[in-house]
Amino acid sequence: MRGETAAQMIRRLREGKGWSQARLARETCRAAGVSPDALGRQEIYRYEKGIRTPRDWLSFLAAALEVPVTELERAAATKADEAAPASVTDFLPEGDPLAPLQVRQGRRIGAGTVQDVQRRVHGLRLADDVIAGGDLLKPALRELRSAVRLYREGSHSEETGRALLVAIGELAQIAGWIASDAGEHEQAEKIYRLGISAAHQAEDRTLVGNLLGSLAYQRTNTGDVRGGLIMARTALEEAGEDAPPRARALYLDRVAWAHTKAGEAQEAMRALGEAGETLTKHAGEDEPGYLYWVDRGELEVMEARVYTELHRPLRAVPLLRDVLGRYDATHARELALYLSWLAVALADANEPEEAAATAERVLTLSADVASERTAERSRVVLARLEEYRDVPEVWHLLNRAA
Template identity: 75%
Template sequence: MGSSIGANIRRERERHGWSQSRLAREVCRLAGVIGEPVGRQEISRWETGKRKPREWLPLLAAALGVPVDALTGAGTPPEPPLPSLDDYLPEGDPLAPLTARRGRRVGVDAVRDLQQRVHGLRLADDVIGGRDLLRPALRELRSAVRVYREGTFTEVVGRSLLQAIGELAQIAGWIASDAGQHDQAERIYRLGLSAARTAGDTTLAGNLLGSLAYQRMNTGDVREGLTMARAALENAHDAPPRARALYLDRVAWAHAKRGEAQEAMRAVNAASDALAGHGGEDEPGYLYWVDAGELQVMESRVYTELRRPLRAVPILREVLSRYDATHTRELALYLSWLVVALADANEPEEAAATAERVVALSADVSSERTAERVRVVLTRLEEFRDVPEVRAVLDSAA
C-alpha cells in the first residue's frame, strides 16, 4: 500500500508540474504551521515508500486538489521515479575527472556517435512531448558524463566530449522544462554551462544561458530572465548569425513580458537583421531550426503579448498556413497565441474554433507547455462565456 501511495503522490505532483519542494510548501501552508515540518526530503521519502504520510495524507490530497482515495488507491503500476542529476553526479564539480582514470580509451568515433545521438534527441523533441522523452534524455546525459569522467582521451577529444555534453544538456534541459520539471531543467542547464565554459565554446554557453533565461521568463522571473538573455547575447561576440538571432529573440520576449514595447520591437528587428547575415558560415548543427519562420512566430508572440492583435493575427495565420502538422506540440502552442490575439481583437467565435483545435491537439501531447497554454486560452475566453461557441468550448474542456 505504501508504495502505491507514493506513486500516486508523485503522479499528482508531476501532473501539477511541481517540484517536491513546492509540494512541501503547499502542504505546510494548508496546515498553517510555522517553519517547515514537511520538507523536500520528507516528500521524497513518501514518494519512494520509505515513510507513510499518515496524518499528512488529507493535507497532501487537499494541496494536490484530489480526494484522499486518489492517493490511497492502488492505481496502475508506477514507473520508477525519474532520476535527477543529483542521483548520479558527484559532489562539487560534476565534470571533474576521476583521480585515476581506468576506463576505456575514448576516440573520435565515440564522440561522433554521441553527437549523432544528441541530434537524434533534438529531432525526437520536434514530435514527442517532454514527459515521454525525459527518461531517455536523462539516460543519455548520465552516460555522456560517465564517459567523460571515467574514460581516457586526448585534449582535442576531451573538448569535443564537453561540447557534446553541453549540447545534450541543452536539449535535455529543454525536455525537462517541457515536462514541467523546472528545477530539474535548471540544474541540467547549469551542468551544460559548466561543460561549455570548460570547452571554451561561447556560442554553446550562450544557447544554454538563453534557454535557462527563457524558462525563467515563462515561470514568472522575467527580470532575471532578461538579465540572463542579455548576458547570453553580450558574451557571444563571435557567435554565428543564427545564434545571435536566437539570442535576440529571447531578449525581445523578455521585454514583451515586461510590457516594454519599443525595446521588444528593437530586439525583434535586430534578430531579423542578424538572420539576414546567415549564409554558408561554419555553425553548430543545433541551430538548424532557426529560420525566418521562427522569427515570425516570435514577432507575432511579441505583438500578442503587447496586446496588438491587428499585427499579430496576420503573421500567425501566415506561419500556421505552412507549418508542419506533424509537429503537434508547436502547432498547438502557436495556435494558442492565435486564440489570445483573436480574443483581443474581439473575435470570440473564431477564437473559440481555434481554441477547440488547441485543446484537441494538446490532448495528444505529453507536454506541460501545451497544458499551460490550454489553461491560458480557456481563462482568456471566460469573458466571452455568453457567446454560444465559446460556452461550448469551455463546458467541453471543463
C-alpha cells in the same frame, strides 16, 4: 554603461586576485583589525549571491580588494535589474560535476565515440520535434548521464576531451529543454547549468549562449522576468559578435521575449528588429547543428507572440496565420502552442467565434501530448475566453473543457 552590483563587483575582484571566498573573509578581517573568524566564508558567499549587502563590512572589503570604497558603495546602491549582465560564471554550478576522477580506469575514448554521442544528441533534437517532454525525458537523462560518465571515467586526449565537453553541453541543452517541457523546471535548471559548465570548459561561447539563453527563457516563463532578462542579455554578450548570425538572432529573440514579459515594449521591438536584421546575414557559414530550426518563420512566430502579449492583435493575427498555413502538422506540440497564441490574439481582436474554433484545435492537439507547455497555454486560452462566455461557440467550448 550599466554598472555592477556589489555582488558582481566583489566576486569579480576576488576572482581577479585568485582568492577563495575563505581567503577574502580572512583578508577583510585583517583590514578591519579583528579576529580572523569574525567574518566567515559563508558570509562572503551571501554577499556574492546578493542575499545580503555588506554594509558594516563594506569599507573593509574595499580595503582588502584594493578598490576605492566609493566604487563599492556605488555598486551596493545598484539594483540587480539595473546592473550590467553578470559574468557567465555566475550561472555555473556551485561544485564541479564534470571534474574528472583522480584515477581513471575507464576505456580509452576516441573521436569515433564522440561522434556517436553527437549523433545521439541530434537524434534527441529530431525526436523532440514530434515527441513531447513527458515521453522523452527519461531517454534524454540516460543519454546525459552516459556522456558525463564517459568524460569523467574514460581516458582521452585533450582534443577529444574538448569535443566530448561540447557534446555534453549540446546534450544538456536539449535535455534541459525536454525537462522544462515536462514541467520539471528545477531539474531543467540543474541540467542547463551542467551544460553551461561543460561549454564554458570547452571554451565554446556560442554554446554557452545557447544554454544560458534557454535557461533565461525558462526563467522568464516561470515568473522570474528580471532574472531571465539579465540571463538573456548575458547569453547574447557571451556569444559575442563573432557568433553565427542564426545564433545571435535566436539569442536576440529571447532578449525580446524577456523585455515583453517585463512590459518593456520599445526594448522588445528593438531586439526583434535586431534579430531580423541579424538573420539576413546568414549565408551558409559554418555553424553548430543545433541551429537548424532557426529561420524566418520562427522569428515571425516570436514577433507574433510579442504582439499578442502587448495586445496588438492586428499585427499578430496575420503573422500567425501565415506561419501556421505552412507549418508541419506532424509537430503537434508546436502547432498547438502557436495556435494558442492565435486564439488569444483573435479574442483580443474581438473575434470570439474564431477564437473558440482555434481554441478547439489547441485542446484537441494537446489532449495526447505530454507537455506542460501546451497544458499551460490551454489554461491561458480558456481563461482569456471567459470574457466571451455568452457567445454560444465559446459557451460550448468552455463547458466541454470543464
